[in-house]
Structures are given as C-alpha cells and as structure tokens.
Amino acid sequence: MIELQIDFLQYDFMRSALAAGLVASVLCSIIGIYVILNKIVFISDGIAHAAFGGIGFGYLLGMDPLGFGIASAVLTALGIGTVSSRSRVSEDTAIGVFLATGMALGIIFMSLSKGYAKDLYGYLFGNILAVTWNDVSLILALTLSVLILVFLLYKEFLILSFDPAYAEAIGLPVQRLRLLLLCMVAFSVVVLIKIVGIIMVIALLTIPGAISRQHMKSITGIMAGSALLGAVFVTAGLMVSYLLNVPSGATIILTAAVVFFLSIALTR
Amino acid sequence: MNIVSIRGLWVCYRTHPVLEDINLDLEEGDFLGLIGPNGGGKSTLIKVMLGLIKPDRGTVLIFGRSPKDARGQIGYMPQKTLFDQSFPVKALEVVLMGRYSRVGLLRRYGREDRDAAMRALEAVGMGGHAEREIGSLSGGEQQRVFVARSLVSDPRLLLLDEPTSGVDSAQQTEFYDLLSHLNRDMGIAIVLVSHDITAVSTHVKKIACLNQRLYYHGSGELAREDIEKAYGCPVEMIAHGTPHRVLRRHD
Numbered sequence: 001m002i003e004l005q006i007d008f009l010q011y012d013f014m015r016s017a018l019a020a021g022l023v024a025s026v027l028c029s030i031i032g033i034y035v036i037l038n039k040i041v042f043i044s045d046g047i048a049h050a051a052f053g054g055i056g057f058g059y060l061l062g063m064d065p066l067g068f069g070i071a072s073a074v075l076t077a078l079g080i081g082t083v084s085s086r087s088r089v090s091e092d093t094a095i096g097v098f099l100a101t102g103m104a105l106g107i108i109f110m111s112l113s114k115g116y117a118k119d120l121y122g123y124l125f126g127n128i129l130a131v132t133w134n135d136v137s138l139i140l141a142l143t144l145s146v147l148i149l150v151f152l153l154y155k156e157f158l159i160l161s162f163d164p165a166y167a168e169a170i171g172l173p174v175q176r177l178r179l180l181l182l183c184m185v186a187f188s189v190v191v192l193i194k195i196v197g198i199i200m201v202i203a204l205l206t207i208p209g210a211i212s213r214q215h216m217k218s219i220t221g222i223m224a225g226s227a228l229l230g231a232v233f234v235t236a237g238l239m240v241s242y243l244l245n246v247p248s249g250a251t252i253i254l255t256a257a258v259v260f261f262l263s264i265a266l267t268r
Numbered sequence: 269m270n271i272v273s274i275r276g277l278w279v280c281y282r283t284h285p286v287l288e289d290i291n292l293d294l295e296e297g298d299f300l301g302l303i304g305p306n307g308g309g310k311s312t313l314i315k316v317m318l319g320l321i322k323p324d325r326g327t328v329l330i331f332g333r334s335p336k337d338a339r340g341q342i343g344y345m346p347q348k349t350l351f352d353q354s355f356p357v358k359a360l361e362v363v364l365m366g367r368y369s370r371v372g373l374l375r376r377y378g379r380e381d382r383d384a385a386m387r388a389l390e391a392v393g394m395g396g397h398a399e400r401e402i403g404s405l406s407g408g409e410q411q412r413v414f415v416a417r418s419l420v421s422d423p424r425l426l427l428l429d430e431p432t433s434g435v436d437s438a439q440q441t442e443f444y445d446l447l448s449h450l451n452r453d454m455g456i457a458i459v460l461v462s463h464d465i466t467a468v469s470t471h472v473k474k475i476a477c478l479n480q481r482l483y484y485h486g487s488g489e490l491a492r493e494d495i496e497k498a499y500g501c502p503v504e505m506i507a508h509g510t511p512h513r514v515l516r517r518h519d
Contacts, residue, residue: 037355152374159365163351169318169344170368171336217401219356 008242013129017248018238020131020139024195025208025230027143029223030150031188032209034181037161037219043080043182045202046095048189050076050102052198055123055190056109065123066138066190073186076102081179126197126249128238139191146184157181158219196249207256208233211263229259269332270295271425271457272317277326279312286312288480290326294459296424299451301472302461308479310461311347314429317459318344330425340369343423343456345414347430353403359413360398363388366420388416391454392446408439415446419456426450426458432467444471 009015035044054072058065076098084091110120122130150157159167160177168174185205192201212225237252244251272294279287286309294300304310315321316328319335330338343366363385364377371377389395392412402410411431418426428447432440448471450456462468469475476484 037352155364155368155371155377156373158357158361159368162355162357162362162365163346166344166346166365169315169320169346170366171339172368173373213354213356217356218358222356 008239013131014238014242016131016133016136017128018235019133020136020195021128021234021238021252022231023136023139023143024192024204025234026227027139027146027188028192028204028230029208029212029225029227030143030146031184032205032226033213033219033222034150034157034161035185035205036209036213038178038181040182040185041202041206042092042095043077044185044189044205046080046099047073047076047182047186048193048198048201049099051186051190051193052106052123053102053104053109054106055193056106059119060109060113062113066194069190069193070187072102073190074183077182077186078179081175081182122197123193124197124199125247126193126195126200128195128248128252131194135194142187142191146188149180149184153177153180196253200249200253203253203256204230207253207260211260214263214267229256233259270329271298271331272459273327273329273332274317275327277316277328278324279309279316279321280324285480287316290478290482292476292482292484293486294425294457296457297451297455298457299447299471299473300459301468301475302459302478303463303465303468303475304478306463310478311429313478314344314427314459314461317427318342340421341424343418343421343426345418345426345428345431347433351402355403357402358398359389359394359400359402359405360385362402362413363416363420366417370421384420384422385416388420389413391419391450392416406439407435408442411435411439411443412446415443419450424456426456427461428458429461430463431460432462432464440467447471 009018035041051069051073054068054070054075055065057072058068061068080091080094080098083089083094089097106123107120156172156177159170159172160174160181164174167177188205189201192204196204208226208229209222211229212222216222216225233252233256237255238248240246240255241248241251270293272292274290274292277287277290278285290313302310302313312321316323317330317335319339328335331341335342360382364381366388367377367381367384371381386395386398389398392415394409394412394416397405397409397413402413405413415431418428432443435443444467447458447460451458451473458472460468460472474484474487476482
C-alpha cells in the first residue's frame with residue numbers, strides 16, 4: 001500500500017491531478033449542497049452541457065476554451081431563468097432546449113477544426129491527468145471566491161433554499177440571489193469539466209452531498225462531510241484508474257456511486 | 269393614525285379585476301378575520317399589504333408609509349409552507365429568518381437576534397424545541413415555529429394567510445388561543461385570512477368578506493346578504509350566540 005502510494009505520486013501529472021481533485025472536492029461540497037437543497041440538479045446539468053458550445057467555439061478560434069465555456073455557461077444560466085419566467089415555456093423545457101443546443105453548437109464548432117476527436121473525448125469524459133498546475137490554481141481561486149460568497153451570504157442562501165416564497169415576502173432579492181447561485185454553479189461546472197467531463201459533472205456535484213446529507217444534520221456539517229467524501233472518492237478513483245489503467249473520471253464517479261448505494265442500503 | 273389605510277384599491281390580472289375598489293381601515297389592536305371564497309383575492313390583498321403586488325389604482329398605507337417601507341414592522345406567515353421535511357435546519361434557525369428585515373443583506377445575526385428568536389419561541393410555547401430539526405416536529409409545532417418566525421421582528425401587525433391549513437382541529441383551537449393572546453396581551457394587530465367562517469368568527473374582533481369587492485362594516489358582524497353576495501350563492505350559516513355572532517340577528 002505504501003509502495004503503491006509512492007509509486008502513484010512519483011509522476012508530476014499525478015500530483016497535480018490529485019491536488020486538482022482535492023480542491024474540487026471542497027468546491028463541490030459547497031455548491032453541491034445548494035444544488036441539492038434548491039432542487040436545481042437538472043439546471044446545473046443543462047449548464048454543464050451548454051458550456052460545451054462555448055468550449056467548442058474557443059477551440060475553433062484556437063483560444064482558451066475554458067473562458068468561452070464559462071461565458072456560455074453563465075449565459076445559459078441567465079437564459080434559462082429569463083426564458084422560463086417570461087414565456088410560456090416551463091423551466092425544464094427551457095433547460096432541455098439549452099442543453100441540446102449547446103452540445104450541438106460545440107460539436108459543430110469542434111468538427112470545423114482538424115483533429116478534434118481526441119480533445120472532444122477529453123471534454124466529454126474528462127481527463128484529470130491532463131490538468132496543469134495552472135488549472136489547479138484556477139480551481140483554487142474559484143473555490144476561495146465561492147467560499148467567501150457563501151460565508152457572506154450564508155443566511156440569505158439559507159432562507160432562499162428553505163422557503164423562496166417567504167424569502168420574497170420579507171424583501172430578500174430572490175431573483176438576484178438565484179442568478180448568483182446559478183452563476184456560481186456555472187463557474188464550478190466548467191472547472192469540473194476538466195476533471196470528470198461534461199457528461200459526469202453533475203455526479204461530482206450531487207453524490208458526495210447526497211451521501212453526507214443522510215448522516216449530517218446541519219448545512220455546514222453536510223458541507224464538511226461531503227468535502228471529505230469527495231476527497232476520498234478522488235484519491236481512491238485515481239489510484240484504481242492508475243492500477244487498472246481505466247479512465248480516471250469514470251472511475252472517480254463509479255467509486256462515488258458505489259458508496260452512495262451502500263450508504264442507502266445501510267441506512268435503511 | 270390607522271395602522272392600515274387602503275383607499276380605492278384596484279388590482280387587475282391582465283384585464284380581469286381581482287380586487288375592485290377596496291377600502292379598509294385598521295386601528296391599533298384590531299383583529300380582523302378575512303373570509304371569502306377561493307380565488308376571491310384574499311391572498312392578493314395580503315400581498316398588496318406586503319408590497320409584493322403593486323396596485324393598479326388606489327393607495328395603500330401601512331403605518332402611514334408605503335408597504336415596502338413598512339415591511340420591517342409587519343410579521344407575515346404564508347399559507348402552509350411547503351418545505352422539504354428533511355431540510356437540515358433547526359427550529360431556532362427558522363425563527364432567525366424572520367430577523368432578516370432588521371439585520372439586512374450581508375450582515376450576520378448577533379446575540380440580540382438570537383435572544384429575540386429564543387423569546388419568540390418561548391412566546392409560542394416552543395422554547396424547549398429550539399435545537400430540534402424542523403422536520404422532526406409535528407404539524408402543529410411547525411406551525412408555532414412559523415408564528416415565532418413572524419413575531420421575531422417585533423411586528424405591530426401580523427398578516428396570516430390561511431395559517432391553519434393542514435393542522436388538526438385540536439391544534440387549531442390551541443393556535444387560535446395563541447393568536448388571541450398575542451392580540452390581547454402583546455397588542456399586535458392581526459389580519460387572519462381563512463375560509464373557515466365558523467372558526468374565525470369565534471376568535472376575531474372584526475370580520476370582512478372578500479370576493480373581488482370587500483364587504484366590511486368595521487365590526488364583528490356581517491349581514492347574511494353580504495356573505496351571500498360575496499359567495500354568489502346562498503350560504504348555510506350557523507350563527508353562534510357565544511362568544512359573539514357573525515350574523516346579525518334576523519328572522
């Protein structure tokens with residue numbers, strides 16, 4: 001076991017991958033609990049998929065795909081909110097439309113540039129081993145910003161999550177807080193795409209929080225528990241994928257899923 | 269000065285009027301029961317008083333100010349709060365939410381807020397349950413916590429929108445006793461929206477009936493014709509002689 005650990009961490013790409021995964025666990029634990037409590041799992045998934053439109057566009061231009069990904073994710077977050085509140089399109093329908101449109105745009109953009117197949121795979125399914133130390137500091141900066149926002153707006157997000165109708169009645173800026181929450185989701189989701197890919201991003205946001213919620217009774221307790229769980233999943237997933245030579249993103253998610261089902265079975 | 273003064277209030281949904289020429293005055297210490305059929309505009313009127321819906325015509329003054337400016341002095345309890353029964357929050361934290369209008373954006377709750385929340389819980393007889401999770405309390409206990417939440421900002425006016433839905437009748441009686449206590453002993457004016465005419469009539473001081481138009485005589489009585497006009501059909505009424513009657517004596 002000790003030998004494995006040393007062996008496992010002798011490569012720099014493994015160290016940066018692990019660092020990225022651990023920081024992402026903290027980010028997921030904070031955002032994830034609000035995604036779960038506000039029941040915005042499907043929106044978050046839609047945002048992740050729609051981000052692909054921007055990523056593809058950046059890729060085509062030969063510029064940083066992440067920046068464009070964040071831009072299209074934020075636009076989608078705002079777009080879903082606006083379309084569903086102003087027209088006779090329900091929110092989940094709007095999400096479906098944005099999700100598919102973003103994916104379609106991304107695929108067209110990427111196919112217009114040469115030799116896209118390998119990178120396409122990386123965006124869809126993630127490649128944590130390709131994470132650079134630059135990416136790690138980006139994830140760290142985002143995690144710190146989200147931590148500060150949630151620290152400042154803890155009581156507002158609690159009222160919003162618990163009882164939005166009451167929140168509105170007592171003068172909370174409900175619409176703006178919701179958009180802020182969606183923007184935080186958008187930023188997080190794009191950063192997480194690097195690690196587990198568009199298809200599986202939602203699992204990393206929801207599974208640790210869902211398990212932690214079964215055992216913890218306060219929001220901060222759930223956050224701490226899910227950060228710890230996320231760290232375990234990332235570390236274990238990376239080790240297993242290294243040993244068995246299977247894709248890292250999928251292994252991390254499957255590790256989390258196994259614990260999720262075990263936790264449900266055991267708490268029954 | 270009236271605590272509530274509504275003059276010539278009209279609210280329309282697209283072209284269809286929901287509230288028509290409403291006039292209503294409430295004084296310090298009033299306890300008004302607001303009855304009427306579903307869709308008659310009861311919740312809309314409450315939302316106007318909270319400044320959540322803008323009138324199309326007319327003026328609404330609460331404590332002589334616009335509803336939005338008066339919000340800090342109004343306690344509000346919405347129709348049965350539909351929350352996730354496993355939401356990870358304690359009773360005390362739920363009550364603290366009611367301090368938001370005093371504390372404001374970005375600030376944190378202080379000792380004063382926590383003390384006020386404890387006092388509010390004690391005022392509704394829930395002092396021993398402060399640390400309990402909200403979902404582990406019974407329906408009646410949860411309702412008391414929500415009353416505490418509406419009380420915690422020390423309001424001079426309470427707006428309660430169908431607060432007893434989903435609570436069994438024994439707990440309802442206790443609940444109305446609690447409201448009477450708040451009104452009589454703490455001097456808080458109350459507007460209680462309900463469709464349960466019988467229950468309301470035995471507890472409130474004044475009663476009004478709303479169905480687009482407001483039928484109100486500034487008293488605890490309503491004419492049978494008013495109620496029938498409001499409901500649009502003959503209403504089977506059981507008039508109680510005690511503790512007081514809703515219907516005037518008639519032959």
